[in-house]
Amino acid sequence: MVNANSDGCLESPSGFLNMMENREASGSEPLRIRAHHLLCMQGFQGLGYSEEFTKNMALITDKLLNDSTFLLEIVTEADSICQHCPHLVGDRCDQEHPSGKISSMDLQVLKNLKIKSGTLISSREALSLTKNLHPRVVKKICGDCLWRDNCLYYQEKCPL
Secondary structure, eight states: OOEEOTTSOEEOOTTGGGGOOSTGGGTSSOEEEETTHHHHHHTOOSOOSSHHHHHHHHHHHHHHHHOTTOEEEEESSOOTTGGGOTTEETTEETTOOTTOHHHHHHHHHHHHHTOOTTOEEEHHHHHHHHHTSOHHHHHHHHTTOTTHHHHHHHHHHOOO
């Protein structure tokens, strides 16, 4: 699981890499990550929608923190994190509002990072770009997301 150091910043335990089980997260192909999940991972504290979701989020977050060269494909649809979310129905989030709030978050992240859906990027570069977003921009992107304060706390406090 993800741990916090004495400054409250995320760090990963040694030996994590042996825990990765699914082929996508093993490095054999790029890991598909929704654009807005780049923000979520910055502030992940072991909280989530369900135990299965939280475990998966921790595994993916640990992988990205442990391997700065890990290749990501940034997308605007269900990704490797969504696969274990109780809100995923088929390939769609049942929490998506008619206004397209979640999709809008993805598009805003892409716009602010100046990348397109389908971009292949190292985990280090993706997290670095995200970290450089101004907290006001992140607040606007995340809106009333219940996890927003976690993301902003880590974005402001922790260097990559």
